[in-house]
Amino acid sequence: MSLHDDAVLVLKEYEGQPELREVYLDHLAAHPDGMYKPCSAGHLTGSALVVDAARGRVLLTLHKKLNMWLQMGGHCEPGDETVAAAALREATEESGIAGLTLLPGGPVRLDRHPIPAPCHWHLDVQYAALAPAGAEAEISEESLDLRWFAYDEVASVADTSVVRLLEATLARL
Numbered sequence: 001m002s003l004h005d006d007a008v009l010v011l012k013e014y015e016g017q018p019e020l021r022e023v024y025l026d027h028l029a030a031h032p033d034g035m036y037k038p039c040s041a042g043h044l045t046g047s048a049l050v051v052d053a054a055r056g057r058v059l060l061t062l063h064k065k066l067n068m069w070l071q072m073g074g075h076c077e078p079g080d081e082t083v084a085a086a087a088l089r090e091a092t093e094e095s096g097i098a099g100l101t102l103l104p105g106g107p108v109r110l111d112r113h114p115i116p117a118p119c120h121w122h123l124d125v126q127y128a129a130l131a132p133a134g135a136e137a138e139i140s141e142e143s144l145d146l147r148w149f150a151y152d153e154v155a156s157v158a159d160t161s162v163v164r165l166l167e168a169t170l171a172r173l
Contacts, residue, residue, distance in 0.1 A: 003035050004028060006082045007044055010106060010125065016168075020110045024123050034123075037075045042121030046080075046087030047073020048102065048129040049165050050095050050137075052148065053173055058166060059137055060158060061094055062145035069149075069158045071165060073124065074142075083107075087127045095131075095146065096138025103128040108168045111161045128169040 001009075011024050024044070033039045049071040050059040060069040072094040073087060080086040084102055091100055109126040139146040151170065155163050 001081075003076060003080055003082065003086075004032065007035060007125070010083050014107050014110070017110050020112060023112060024110060024125075027123060035076045036078075037119065040118050040120070042119060042123055043075070044083065045073055045075055045122045045124045046083050046090060046127070047071050047124050048087045048091035048100070048127040049108070049162075049169050050091055050097065050100065050129050050131055051103075051169060051173070052131045052135065054133065055148075057148045057150050058154060058169075059095055059097075059131065059146065059148050060154070060162070061140075061143040062147075064142055064144050067144065069147075070162060071126070072129075073126075083125050084127060087125065088129060091127075091129045094140050094142055096140060097131055097135045099132040099135070100129040101132075103130060103169065103172055105172060108172055109165050111165070113161065126165050126168075128165075128172065 028034050031039050035044050063070050072091040074090045076086045107125050108128050111124045115122050137146050154166050
């Protein structure tokens with residue numbers, strides 16, 4: 001199964017956000033290259049909110065280009081077999097934490113946001129990743145900073161898309 005086919009299947013099984021889900025499915029139907037960065041109409045991305053549930057906190061990265069506190073995530077790569085694998089790879093690379101596991105049940109949310117030209121949209125498929133006990137984060141070259149935040153601190157540092165992702169994650173937990 002191709003990454004494109006996996007994304008279609010994942011989105012068809014996703015029960016939340018029906019209107020936005022249809023936007024994603026329409027995009028993939030119209031763009032066979034819609035999984036990858038070169039697609040100028042937009043492309044799917046995979047992200048994961050890294051959660052330390054035992055300590056009631058999440059790991060956010062201060063994004064280098066956007067200067068915003070965000071969940072880990074990024075572009076799909078040709079070696080990614082699934083959207084979930086892309087999200088987990090990105091979370092592992094950006095957090096430096098080995099042994100992350102995705103929260104069962106598939107994506108937690110979808111978030112479509114504009115990006116600068118030449119591409120116009122990121123269609124983000126958002127997961128939650130559970131950190132193993134005692135996980136030590138290590139900043140990557142893609143980040144300005146990497147920090148754990150208590151659940152109740154997230155709204156004061158991050159935008160509404162991250163807050164909604166945290167809310168959906170906590171509901172799933």
